[in-house]
Amino acid sequence: MDDKQLAKELRAIVGQRFVLTDPSELRPYECDGNTIFKKLPRAVVLPGNTEEVARVVRLLARNGIPFIPRGAGTGLSSGVVPTDGEVMIGLARMTRLLEVDLRNHRAVVEAGHTNLKLTQVVQDKGFYYAPDPSSQPACTIGGNVAENAGGAHCLKYGVTTNHVLGVALVTWDGEILHLGGKALDSPGYDLVGLMVGSEGTMGIVTEVTVRLLRKPQGFKTVMALFDSVSQASDAVSGVIAAGMIPGALEIMDKNAIIAVERGPFRVGYPEGQEAVLLIDVDGLGVGLNSQAEAILEICRQAGCTEVRIARTPEERGRWWANRKCAFGAAGKLAPNYAVQDGVIPRSKLTEVLAQVYAIGRKYDLTIANVFHAGDGNLHPLICYDEKVPGIVEKVLKAGSEILAACVRAGGTISGEHGIGIEKMADMNEVFTPDDLAAQKAVHDVLDPHDLCNPGKIFPAAAAEAMAGS
Amino acid sequence: MLQLRELSRVNLEACVHCGFCLEVCPTYRELGIEDDSARGRIHLIRNLAAGVVEPTPKVLEHLDLCLDCRACESSCPSGVKYGVIIEDARGRLEKGRRRSFWDVRVRNFFMKGVFPRPARLRSLARGLRWVQRLKLDRAAVKLRLVSRRTAALADAARVPGRFGSDVLPEFVPARGLRRYKVAFVQGCVSDVMFGPTNIATVRVLAANGCDVSIPAGQTCCGGLAFHCGDLEQARRQARQNIDEFLRADAEYIIINAAGCGATLKEYGDLLAEDPSYAGKAREFAAKVRDVSEFLAAIEPAPPTVPVPLKVAYQDACHLAHGQGIRLQPRKVLSLIPGLQLVNLAESDTCCGSAGVYNIVQPEMADALLRKKMSHIAASGAQVVAVANAGCMMQLRLGVRQYGPEVEVVHIVDLLDRAYAAEPGDGREQHG
Numbered sequence: 001m002d003d004k005q006l007a008k009e010l011r012a013i014v015g016q017r018f019v020l021t022d023p024s025e026l027r028p029y030e031c032d033g034n035t036i037f038k039k040l041p042r043a044v045v046l047p048g049n050t051e052e053v054a055r056v057v058r059l060l061a062r063n064g065i066p067f068i069p070r071g072a073g074t075g076l077s078s079g080v081v082p083t084d085g086e087v088m089i090g091l092a093r094m095t096r097l098l099e100v101d102l103r104n105h106r107a108v109v110e111a112g113h114t115n116l117k118l119t120q121v122v123q124d125k126g127f128y129y130a131p132d133p134s135s136q137p138a139c140t141i142g143g144n145v146a147e148n149a150g151g152a153h154c155l156k157y158g159v160t161t162n163h164v165l166g167v168a169l170v171t172w173d174g175e176i177l178h179l180g181g182k183a184l185d186s187p188g189y190d191l192v193g194l195m196v197g198s199e200g201t202m203g204i205v206t207e208v209t210v211r212l213l214r215k216p217q218g219f220k221t222v223m224a225l226f227d228s229v230s231q232a233s234d235a236v237s238g239v240i241a242a243g244m245i246p247g248a249l250e251i252m253d254k255n256a257i258i259a260v261e262r263g264p265f266r267v268g269y270p271e272g273q274e275a276v277l278l279i280d281v282d283g284l285g286v287g288l289n290s291q292a293e294a295i296l297e298i299c300r301q302a303g304c305t306e307v308r309i310a311r312t313p314e315e316r317g318r319w320w321a322n323r324k325c326a327f328g329a330a331g332k333l334a335p336n337y338a339v340q341d342g343v344i345p346r347s348k349l350t351e352v353l354a355q356v357y358a359i360g361r362k363y364d365l366t367i368a369n370v371f372h373a374g375d376g377n378l379h380p381l382i383c384y385d386e387k388v389p390g391i392v393e394k395v396l397k398a399g400s401e402i403l404a405a406c407v408r409a410g411g412t413i414s415g416e417h418g419i420g421i422e423k424m425a426d427m428n429e430v431f432t433p434d435d436l437a438a439q440k441a442v443h444d445v446l447d448p449h450d451l452c453n454p455g456k457i458f459p460a461a462a463a464e465a466m467a468g469s
Numbered sequence: 470m471l472q473l474r475e476l477s478r479v480n481l482e483a484c485v486h487c488g489f490c491l492e493v494c495p496t497y498r499e500l501g502i503e504d505d506s507a508r509g510r511i512h513l514i515r516n517l518a519a520g521v522v523e524p525t526p527k528v529l530e531h532l533d534l535c536l537d538c539r540a541c542e543s544s545c546p547s548g549v550k551y552g553v554i555i556e557d558a559r560g561r562l563e564k565g566r567r568r569s570f571w572d573v574r575v576r577n578f579f580m581k582g583v584f585p586r587p588a589r590l591r592s593l594a595r596g597l598r599w600v601q602r603l604k605l606d607r608a609a610v611k612l613r614l615v616s617r618r619t620a621a622l623a624d625a626a627r628v629p630g631r632f633g634s635d636v637l638p639e640f641v642p643a644r645g646l647r648r649y650k651v652a653f654v655q656g657c658v659s660d661v662m663f664g665p666t667n668i669a670t671v672r673v674l675a676a677n678g679c680d681v682s683i684p685a686g687q688t689c690c691g692g693l694a695f696h697c698g699d700l701e702q703a704r705r706q707a708r709q710n711i712d713e714f715l716r717a718d719a720e721y722i723i724i725n726a727a728g729c730g731a732t733l734k735e736y737g738d739l740l741a742e743d744p745s746y747a748g749k750a751r752e753f754a755a756k757v758r759d760v761s762e763f764l765a766a767i768e769p770a771p772p773t774v775p776v777p778l779k780v781a782y783q784d785a786c787h788l789a790h791g792q793g794i795r796l797q798p799r800k801v802l803s804l805i806p807g808l809q810l811v812n813l814a815e816s817d818t819c820c821g822s823a824g825v826y827n828i829v830q831p832e833m834a835d836a837l838l839r840k841k842m843s844h845i846a847a848s849g850a851q852v853v854a855v856a857n858a859g860c861m862m863q864l865r866l867g868v869r870q871y872g873p874e875v876e877v878v879h880i881v882d883l884l885d886r887a888y889a890a891e892p893g894d895g896r897e898q899h900g
Contacts, residue, residue, distance in 0.1 A: 020502070022527040033486055327487055
């Protein structure tokens with residue numbers, strides 16, 4: 001089918017305005033939040049509801065045209081970057097809140113509903129949606145499902161998969177399936193679990209049934225400053241060893257602090273500060289004070305130079321807004337950044353971070369670290385200027401070396417950003433060819449002709465994609 | 470290839486594509502199209518500058534659809550000044566653009582012939598006033614000479630009986646003890662369309678111990694020309710205002726329109742490359758204060774007359790996002806006894822007015838206005854207080870088109886009422 005005919009038939013389904021074909025107009029769809037890998041899609045189509053998605057997919061499948069689902073494009077692993085002539089199916093128009101059932105702590109949203117907005121809708125009633133990736137003001141719940149997104153507060157509350165109970169799935173050939181439901185554990189195989197984190201390679205999730213949680217009765221947020229990241233890491237281990245499970249345990253290192261303090265969401269951390277640790281404890285009001293006191297003491301013992309508890313909800317809000325915009329503030333360090341997502345055992349934080357810094361020195365690259373210390377989920381932001389010839393190759397090499405170091409320490413290559421194109425080659429670090437073949441066999445049941453977001457996750461395709469980018 | 474100025478390039482480089490600006494962008498929220506978001510437009514402009522993207526009609530459509538509301542700037546972790554980028558790009562693209570004969574004539578007529586020339590603007594407004602008084606506008610709708618929307622727009626923009634400049638002298642002394650020496654910017658459209666608000670503003674300033682001078686030689690701030698990309702015209706107007714206002718030798722330059730205020734505060738940038746004006750422009754810009762910003766900072770005289778109304782405050786984009794002024798207007802309103810400030814959902818989302826946007830992009834402007842009016846209805850407010858002439862006109866249009874029946878006024882109008890009937894206040898009633 002030629003481009004003209006394709007556009008005409010897509011427009012017949014979704015309307016004139018919501019099909020983009022002009023190459024100039026397709027440019028903003030060439031990448032996601034990771035700007036290293038770029039490629040134009042063949043066309044972009046933005047359906048308005050599940051039925052339209054199914055009709056679009058049927059049209060494409062009939063003609064053997066591969067497709068990529070895309071939420072807000074805030075992903076960081078190039079999971080929505082085309083490899084060869086895919087049509088992009090944007091879900092950003094599908095933002096409806098289909099149902100809120102507060103008595104049973106459930107909500108049903110369309111895939112394009114943004115994460116934070118769900119909390120905003122129910123917070124007056126004392127509820128919230130727990131997974132909180134830093135991009136939550138913009139990212140979609142559909143995208144969160146695709147990547148099994150995490151966030152600062154997943155230490156205590158779990159990642160997306162712990163909060164998704166059902167999905168509507170448009171299969172590779174345009175059939176609409178409803179998997180799972182409102183029950184906490186649906187009978188039969190956990191197909192919902194299979195979908196969460198499948199990165200759009202098994203069909204398109206168009207509706208999601210999620211759990212809502214009661215807002216904790218109280219919060220205490222502790223901020224502690226340290227002269228070294230290793231002291232801050234010691235404090236993290238101390239808190240966990242004391243038997244507490246805080247909502248979040250977050251560390252930023254010197255470069256990350258410089259970035260956020262240069263941006264508009266500054267807290268006022270001292271200049272040249274080596275490390276800041278943010279700890280949220282929440283739950284029943286009773287006992288929060290003693291927990292916070294114990295944490296203050298652990299931080300002091302670990303050698304902090306300053307530690308205190310947020311005095312007001314506004315102050316707590318400022319601390320968290322500052323932390324959550326750390327990636328976006330990387331623009332204050334360099335025009336581009338690539339972020340890694342390695343996971344390590346918490347006990348290896350200091351050791352692996354030393355290796356991260358060494359890799360930075362080796363390649364002469366500035367690396368800012370901001371990480372979910374409680375989960376051992378590192379986010380080294382490798383800063384660079386894409387205009388410098390040859391630098392992207394260096395950034396990619398440094399990134400892979402960092403992931404290899406995580407794996408050597410007993411960890412793995414991704415905590416919450418997904419594999420996408422970016423980490424395909426690194427899959428070989430953690431899986432044998434047999435492992436990968438087994439996973440591919442599962443994939444092929446649901447996408448037998450490789451039409452659903454092809455060229456992602458599985459490293460066999462890595463070389464081709466890299467060559468084409 | 471699009472050649473951008475240094476300031477735009479610096480800001481483009483600071484964008485790392487995180488997408489925090491997506492969801493706050495009114496046009497993206499409306500359409501879900503990346504090209505119609507701040508990040509998407511930055512990506513287009515970046516690629517236009519790199520020569521990768523051509524300024525095709527489709528691309529220009531996406532850039533044209535931007536409201537320039539700058540909500541994206543408020544959400545940007547890297548502090549990217551998107552307004553600088555889009556205005557620069559638009560200005561430069563304008564030169565290579567083929568617009569229709571009439572489009573060019575109409576633009577030039579207003580940008581160069583009317584807004585910068587107060588006398589002409591007043592004559593035109595007088596004409597419009599007669600058209601409205603004789604109900605010729607309604608006749609024109611009946612005869613289908615103009616669309617119903619155009620007529621509703623004109624109806625929302627009823628020209629008051631007197632212009633601000635008909636009433637305001639060049640100098641109004643402080644009432645009571647003199648505390649400050651200020652100069653008042655009466656604006657171009659504000660002068661003729663919102664004379665009563667301007668008069669109220671001067672009265673409120675005088676009541677707060679301000680000697681107010683109103684330089685006669687002032688002109689339009691240049692914002693309209695600036696936003697349409699005509700930087701040269703904007704600079705001419707800026708120089709004239711700088712000369713006029715610095716001569717007045719005031720401590721502060723006060724403005725009651727958010728859009729103009731944002732432009733006035735940017736004079737330093739606008740004239741940075743003009744050696745004979747750069748210093749004066751910075752001096753001027755440093756003195757500019759929005760009226761609510763000024764009042765909130767000076768411990769205003771407490772108003773005593775109760776205004777027992779439920780009031781919703783609609784943030785003006787160029788106040789909240791452009792100048793970071795959010796708390797001050799609310800603080801000023803909360804001084805008024807009896808006034809109940811109610812919560813307005815999405816109060817810092819653009820109403821669709823955006824300069825001449827509601828005229829050149831009626832479809833999107835209406836969609837945003839409809840949403841705004843439904844939030845206003847849900848707020849239960851009797852009055853909507855605004856801080857900008859454009860928002861006032863647009864929301865009045867909203868009341869007519871979609872309801873609810875709320876009164877739309879400027880913050881200082883309410884404050885003026887609360888000061889108005891004070892005992893011993895022997896001043897004349899204006900407007």
